[in-house]
Amino acid sequence: MADAYEHGFTRAQMRNRALVAPFHGIRVLATPSLTLELACRAIATRMPPGAALSHRTAALLHGMPLPLSSDAAIHVTVPSPGRALRRRGVRGHSAVLDAGDVTTLGGLPITTVERTWCDLAAMLNLPDLVAAADFLLWHEAPRTTAAQLASAVDRYPARAGRRMQRRALALTSDHSRSRPESLVRVDLALSGLPTPLANHEVFLPLARRTVYLDLAFPEQKLELEYHGDQHRTDIRQWRTDVRRANDIGDEGWQTLQFTGDDLADLPGLRRRVERRLRMLGWDG
Numbered sequence: 045m046a047d048a049y050e051h052g053f054t055r056a057q058m059r060n061r062a063l064v065a066p067f068h069g070i071r072v073l074a075t076p077s078l079t080l081e082l083a084c085r086a087i088a089t090r091m092p093p094g095a096a097l098s099h100r101t102a103a104l105l106h107g108m109p110l111p112l113s114s115d116a117a118i119h120v121t122v123p124s125p126g127r128a129l130r131r132r133g134v135r136g137h138s139a140v141l142d143a144g145d146v147t148t149l150g151g152l153p154i155t156t157v158e159r160t161w162c163d164l165a166a167m168l169n170l171p172d173l174v175a176a177a178d179f180l181l182w183h184e185a186p187r188t189t190a191a192q193l194a195s196a197v198d199r200y201p202a203r204a205g206r207r208m209q210r211r212a213l214a215l216t217s218d219h220s221r222s223r224p225e226s227l228v229r230v231d232l233a234l235s236g237l238p239t240p241l242a243n244h245e246v247f248l249p250l251a252r253r254t255v256y257l258d259l260a261f262p263e264q265k266l267e268l269e270y271h272g273d274q275h276r277t278d279i280r281q282w283r284t285d286v287r288r289a290n291d292i293g294d295e296g297w298q299t300l301q302f303t304g305d306d307l308a309d310l311p312g313l314r315r316r317v318e319r320r321l322r323m324l325g326w327d328g
Contacts, residue, residue, distance in 0.1 A: 084101065087118050087131070096146045097152060097153065100113065100167060109175055121137040121155065162197060162205065166204065173209070177212060197213065217229065241262065263326075271302070
């Protein structure tokens with residue numbers, strides 16, 4: 045609040061109920077809910093030179109898909125040997141942070157997508173780390189490349205997460221459209237079953253159109269299709285889904301659908317996929 049006093053604000057004004065204190069010594073306008081961006085802008089006023097928003101906070105700001113977490117702290121990395129930030133609501137880190145590891149997003153200093161992804165290796169399991177990379181590599185709007193991620197892994201200062209990072213890179217796909225698709229694909233890849241192709245392009249001669257199958261086993265003509273809630277609540281989406289299922293069925297494809305509930309029981313979904321593959325001729 046010292047900056048506010050220097051700009052002429054009084055103590056009475058700083059105690060105004062229109063202001064709240066998300067962090068000690070920082071006041072912002074009260075809102076129904078403190079957004080991540082507003083919280084980051086507030087703490088940025090107290091970050092030392094060279095520091096950057098990092099880890100889970102940076103990932104969310106970059107739009108990476110992450111599992112739900114109770115971790116609401118703002119992650120800030122200070123270049124070593126600087127001391128990690130210590131404030132209520134902040135999770136501070138001190139680490140080697142080169143200039144090339146930091147960029148700006150909306151005027152905020154933030155670790156690059158490559159460095160952020162590397163930092164996540166200490167916080168995520170393997171499938172979720174792959175899902176985050178898949179998002180960054182999505183071929184229609186890539187945020188980075190597999191080569192750039194690999195280069196970031198080689199430069200990463202902490203050895204602890206390097207094995208996980210390299211293992212995740214070997215499982216990535218630039219055609220995975222969503223986190224659920226990535227999680228299922230990785231689970232199957234690690235199980236010994238064939239690895240399905242993500243968003244596999246198929247031309248349907250009878251329907252005279254091209255479709256993209258969420259996860260496909262072309263040899264067995266089996267598709268795994270993810271249905272989020274919008275497939276249930278949007279009537280146009282539902283009608284499109286029905287027509288699409290009929291069109292690919294006319295070409296001899298089978299569809300195995302899965303929803304968010306199946307993500308909580310991936311072993312069960314894996315067994316169902318194996319049964320269907322064996323029915324269609326796969327002999328392992």
